[in-house]
Amino acid sequence: MTDSWATFGTDLHVELRGSGLRSGLMDALREAVRTGRLTPGTRLPSSRSLAVDLGIARNTVADAYAELVAEGWLTALQGSGTRVARRAAPRKPQAGVVRARPPHRRPTYSLHAGTPDLASFPRAEWLKAARRALTAAPHEAFGYGDSRGRIELRTVLADYLARARGVYADPERIVICSGFVHGLMLMGKVLRQRRVREVAVESYGLDVHWNLLTEAGLRTPALPFDGLGSQTGELAALRAVGAVLMTPAHQFPMGVPLHPDRRAAAVDWARGSGGLILEDDYDGEFRYDRQPVGALQGLDPERVVYMGTASKSLAPGLRLAWMVLPEELVGEVIEAKGSVDWVSSALDQLTLAEFIASGAYDRHVRGMRLRYRRRRDQLVRVLAERAPDIRVSGIAAGLHAVLELPPGTEGSVIQAAAWQGLAVEGVSRFRHKDAPTGRDALVVGYATPADSGWAGALDALCRALP
Ligand SMILES: Cc1ncc(COP(=O)(O)O)c(C=O)c1O
Structure with a gap:
């Protein structure tokens, strides 16, 4: 009996102090x-289950509840059970808490x-994939598991x-x-352990990524950039x-896609110097006018991460990403990840594995490619x-376009x-501090709005342009 009550009802943490159990x-x-x-x-546990939890007589709890009801608490x-009264003792504002100012109007x-x-x-x-997964x-999926991730997901991803x-x-x-950022953090750690001092980055990119490398103790010089992409010939x-x-x-x-000669130059540099290429293939699935440009990794899997x-392709909230490593790095990355590092939920991993294996991922990507292409057009x-x-x-x-602006107008257009009512960013926000100042431009993420907001966003953009 006691056991069944122990698994019933809700938990309530109370510390009994003083002499009498009821008054305490x-x-x-x-x-x-x-x-x-x-x-x-808030619904309180039944008198029976709270009595079991506290190891006191049920009547003691029932009496205490009855008196607090009589007092209006x-x-x-x-x-509907016993609940905290709606009008019971309103919480007083804490001293010293400054009232927040009304928030800025959020962009529409x-x-x-x-x-x-x-x-x-x-x-x-x-949801269907989650149910099937x-x-x-297997029972062992609910344990700590392999820090590389679920084998089911690694197999379908391969x-x-x-x-x-x-x-x-x-x-x-x-x-x-847990996202590309996590992979980059792991690589930062591994590279520092290998006594690497600098990781070259592109002249344009995300400062969060550069900062992660800096925090790992690595300097991040920028490669010069032109219409063919990053000048990888400068790596040497x-x-x-x-x-x-x-x-x-x-x-x-x-x-821009990296020009084939620049791809080859990057791989030549990595082979010749023993360096590594960290390939961020963040939106590789979305190419509209012809076949997607394949990953650079295929050119040399032993030099490219x-x-x-x-x-x-799905949603950033999933926090699911993958690294395909050169063989020599596998052990070091696993070690850097350790057993207590963030590991994505096994259930989410199994769901993604099922989602891909069932063909739903391909269908979703193909459907989204069509929708984003329509928006781009x-x-x-x-x-x-x-x-x-x-x-x-x-x-x-990809999911964004660059709109060139007349010189000196980026700030005023934003x-x-x-x-x-439109939030949009300029290209200077993505420029590395070492890079020469370039043209004024907007980076327009046309995938971001829901369908219902797309026409309004486009109209607001056109109104803001010179
Ligand atoms: C250039 C680039 N790389 C990678 C990512 C993906 O990062 P994560 O997987 O950590 O969400 C993004 C997302 O905004 C990105 O813009």
């Missing part, structure tokens, strides 16, 4: 309500680059990446991580550089009509957009 319990409950720990409407309604629209259309997350298909999961991205992938070389001149971080399939945010993520068409002087580039792939 009443004091503890009053105190919990007064301090706001128990909020109005609690209410007891047939069928966002064209920030970096997020897919979150309203298009394939909830129904994901949970049903099939097939998918080979098929869709031209990656040479073996499940034994794949490590699942950077003597202290032991690795280079790049977005070869679709430079972020400038949008391939990093992919579900953040653009619409962006180009509307700009040609309403802002014909603005040149659009970087549109062959401000004008804010007046239109």
Whole structure:
């Protein structure tokens, strides 16, 4: 009997103090309500289960509840149990707490680059995959597991990446991580342990990524950039550089694919110097006018660390990403990850494995590719009509475009957009401090709004442009 009551009801932490059990319990409950720990409407455990938990007689709890009801602290309604009364002791504002100012008006629209259309997350298909994955999961899946990640996911990823991205992938070389940033952190740690001092980066990119490397103790000189992508031929001149971080399939945010000669030069440098290429393939699936540009990793799997993520193809909130490692790095990365590092939930990993294996991932990506392409085409068409002087580039792939602006106008256009209720960023936000000042431009994340907000965002953008 006791056992069954112990698993029934809800948990309530009370510390009985003082002499009498009943009065001690009443004091503890009053105190919990007064301090706001128990909020109005909170359902209390039944007298029976609380009595079992506290090791006291049920009548003692029932009497304490009845008195607190009589005092107005609690209410007891047939069928709804005993709850903290709605009007019980309102919490006083804490002394010294400054009242927050009313928040700034939030922009109505966002064209920030970096997020897919979150309203298009394939909830129904994901739920089906989660159900199938949970049903099939072996008991050991609920344990701590392999720090490389679930073998089921590594196996389907190896097939998918080979098929869709031209990656040479073996499940034994794949490590699942919590987003690309996590993989980059691990690589920063490994490179420092290898006594690397510098990791070259691109002239344009995300400062969070550069900062992660800096925090790992690495300097991040920037490679010069032009219309063909990053000038990888310059790597040889950077003597202290032991690795280079790049977005070869679709430079972020400038949008150009790395020219084949530059790809070859990067691989030649890595082979000749023993350096590593950290390939950030963040939106490789989204290319619109022809086949996606394959991953650089296929050119030399022993010199390239391939990093992919579900953040653009599905949703950043999943925090699921993968690294395909050169064989010599597998042990070091696993060691850097350790057993207590963030490991993605086994259930999410199994769900993604099922999602990919069932074909739902391909269907989702293909469907989204079509939708994003329509948006991109619409962006180009509307700009040609309403802002014909603005040149659009970087549109062959990905989820964002670069809109060139007249010199010196970037700040004022962003401000004008804010007046239109639109949040959008300029290219200077993504420029490395070593890079020469370039053209003024906007980076427009056309995948970001939900369908319902897209037309409004586009109109606000056009109004803000010169
Ligand atoms: C250039 C680039 N790399 C990688 C990522 C993905 O990061 P994560 O997997 O940590 O969400 C993003 C997302 O914004 C990105 O823009």
